Structure formats: C-alpha cells, structure tokens
Amino acid sequence: MKYCSRCLLPSTKPDLNFDEDGVCSACKAFENRAEVDWTTRAKEFHSVMSRYAGTNAANWDCIIPVSGGKDSTYQVIKILELGYKPLCVTATTCDLSAIGRRNIENIKNLGVDYVEFSPNPIVRKKLNNIGLKTVGDISWPEHVGIFTIPVRAAVQYQVPLIIWGENSQNEYGGPAAAQDSPVLNRRWLEEFGGLLGLRVADLPDSFGISSRDLLPYTYPTDDELARVGVSGIFLGHYFPWDGITNYLISQAHGFESLGHPIEGSMVDYENVDNYQAGIHDYFKYLKFGFGRATDLASTHIRRGRLTRNEGLAIVKSRDGMYPSSYLKKPLSEILSHIGMEISEFNEICDQFTNREIFETNSKGVLVKDSSGRPLKRTSKNG
Numbered sequence: 001m002k003y004c005s006r007c008l009l010p011s012t013k014p015d016l017n018f019d020e021d022g023v024c025s026a027c028k029a030f031e032n033r034a035e036v037d038w039t040t041r042a043k044e045f046h047s048v049m050s051r052y053a054g055t056n057a058a059n060w061d062c063i064i065p066v067s068g069g070k071d072s073t074y075q076v077i078k079i080l081e082l083g084y085k086p087l088c089v090t091a092t093t094c095d096l097s098a099i100g101r102r103n104i105e106n107i108k109n110l111g112v113d114y115v116e117f118s119p120n121p122i123v124r125k126k127l128n129n130i131g132l133k134t135v136g137d138i139s140w141p142e143h144v145g146i147f148t149i150p151v152r153a154a155v156q157y158q159v160p161l162i163i164w165g166e167n168s169q170n171e172y173g174g175p176a177a178a179q180d181s182p183v184l185n186r187r188w189l190e191e192f193g194g195l196l197g198l199r200v201a202d203l204p205d206s207f208g209i210s211s212r213d214l215l216p217y218t219y220p221t222d223d224e225l226a227r228v229g230v231s232g233i234f235l236g237h238y239f240p241w242d243g244i245t246n247y248l249i250s251q252a253h254g255f256e257s258l259g260h261p262i263e264g265s266m267v268d269y270e271n272v273d274n275y276q277a278g279i280h281d282y283f284k285y286l287k288f289g290f291g292r293a294t295d296l297a298s299t300h301i302r303r304g305r306l307t308r309n310e311g312l313a314i315v316k317s318r319d320g321m322y323p324s325s326y327l328k329k330p331l332s333e334i335l336s337h338i339g340m341e342i343s344e345f346n347e348i349c350d351q352f353t354n355r356e357i358f359e360t361n362s363k364g365v366l367v368k369d370s371s372g373r374p375l376k377r378t379s380k381n382g
C-alpha cells in the first residue's frame, strides 16, 4: 500500500493511478483545472443549454437530481441564478434522517418544481441486506437508484437534459478518459456508478426478487433514451467545483449542517441525510484501508487549506471509526431497519476486511483496537 506524495489517497483506491513522481491522478486532475478557461467553459454551458432550454416552453429546461445535500442544493441555486427552469428529482435515500428531510424541504423552497421517488421499502431492505452481504455495500440500492431514477424521470417527463453535480472520477481520481468526460451515460454508470459487480440484471435469478420489483433500479432502454434524446452533463465540468464553497453558498440559502463532526468524518456538512452512510464508509475502510476523512482531507490538501501532515493527523484520529453510531443513532437501531443483528454485522465486517492491509495474529484473527476498529499493518502513513 503506497500513498500519493501530495495528498493522502492510497494505491488501494480503485481506479486511482500514480505518475512517476508518486502523484495520484486526482491531484493531477486538480492541477489540470488551473489551465481550464472557465469563461469559455461557462459559454460552452450556455451553448449546451441553448440546445435544450426554452426549445419547449411547455416543459422544464432540465432535470437536476437532488439528494438535499450541500452539492445538490448548490446545483439548484446555480441553475436558478443562470435563469433556467429545472425539474428537481429526488431518489429517496435508504434511511432518511430528520435533518436530511429538512434539507430536502429547503431545496423545494428555493423555488423549484420537485418530484420525490421512493422505491418499495420492503424490496429495498432486502437489497440493503443483499448489498451488504454480497458486495459489502449496505446502500447498494441507493447507489444504483440515484443514477437510474433521474434518468427514468427524464424519459417519463420527456425532459432530455440531466444536470449532474461533480464527476466523482475527476474530483476523487479515476481513469483519464472518465475524468475528461463531461457526460454521464449508461457506460459511466456501469463502470463507475457504484454497482461493484452486483448487476441489477443478475438479481432476480440469484435472489428471488422479481424483475418488476427492480424497475426503479433499471436503466431505461436505449430506445427509450433515444426517443427523448436523454443526455447528462456534469455542472462541475463547466463551473469551478469545491465542496466547501458549495456548502457556504448552500448554507446561506437555508441548508442545515449538523453542528458537530459526523462520526468517522472530519466535517459536519455532508452525508447528513442517510443513517447508513457510516456503515458504507466503514466498509470502504475495511476493503481499501481509507475512509471519508481521507477523501475530504485530500481535497483540502490539494487546495492548500491543510498541509499533508495536518491532514494525516486528522485522518489518523477520524478515519475508519467503528460505526457504533451514526448521526447519534445507535448501530443496533440502524441494523434493525434492515433486519440484522450486530453479531451478524461483525461477521460480515471481518469477511470484507482486507488482510493485506490489516493486521492478523498468529491464528489469522484480525487485531482490533478497543472500539472494534481493525489495526493496519505498518506502513509509512500508519
């Protein structure tokens, strides 16, 4: 396991590459942004919009997928400022918190038309279970639904243009071709959209769920997409994108943060909507040896707001905390929502813990600290 010489991202991060100086592809992508002519990009944005917006006065100019988080709140503010009329679409989160609900209501009150789609909760709980046990992602249905549901809405409402937020492959690192792409399509979804090898099409046969139960998680057909001419772009390709800036702007427009750092993270203003997010981030830590604090600290190091050493100290204390609670809700309650006991959860954790990264004793049993967090094998970053 090696780490980027500039930020704190490790070589175990999927799709992250390093150059000969040991600098990761996320840092290189950020460096390349300095050369972007944002005035030209803004013009490009309006030229894309001119092909879609206002061509049909009886319809919305675009769809904005919104979770209620700081980034989607910012997207809505920006698109309204630019003078367009969006239809906002929420694919509801798996286990919505009260603050998450308030932030959704806040988006509506920015002055937009809004649709909320909630997949069948009984099927979803089964999918949470299957996702956790088979690919170590409790929020697998959410990670699929946030991409499929807005696209289904685009077909349904015949609004061809979808405006996504950031290209996560650009902000957090990924293959060069994906980083440069301003477009999110089916291929992007299948490659980077969080399916983790558990494809929706494989579920009915393996798990006895009907394919009609999976409609919300199914991407529209090529024919349907072609009929409406659905296309997706990333707002972060056309305008500078920074989580903290998005947060400040959103907060000034009514977005609520938690008021104290979230368990396992280093900030209080993101991932406040879903109680399962702590388990999701913890599994990332078990599989790849880094968590949300590493991602966040790295974006701040890149922007010169933290030194690498300052970031490292934060990461050591915050990353990979055993998710005994999230947003102050106890783990047992979070798990009971999907019909699981803590003992079973702990077994699944051990099953997904990467033995090349984490220490085992002479009997091959994982070595853990008093909180239940496994200890890393010694490496230069600890």
Ligand SMILES: [Zn+2]
Pocket (backbone or CB within 6 Å): 004, 005, 006, 007, 008, 009, 023, 024, 025, 026, 027, 028
């Ligand atoms: Zn880096």
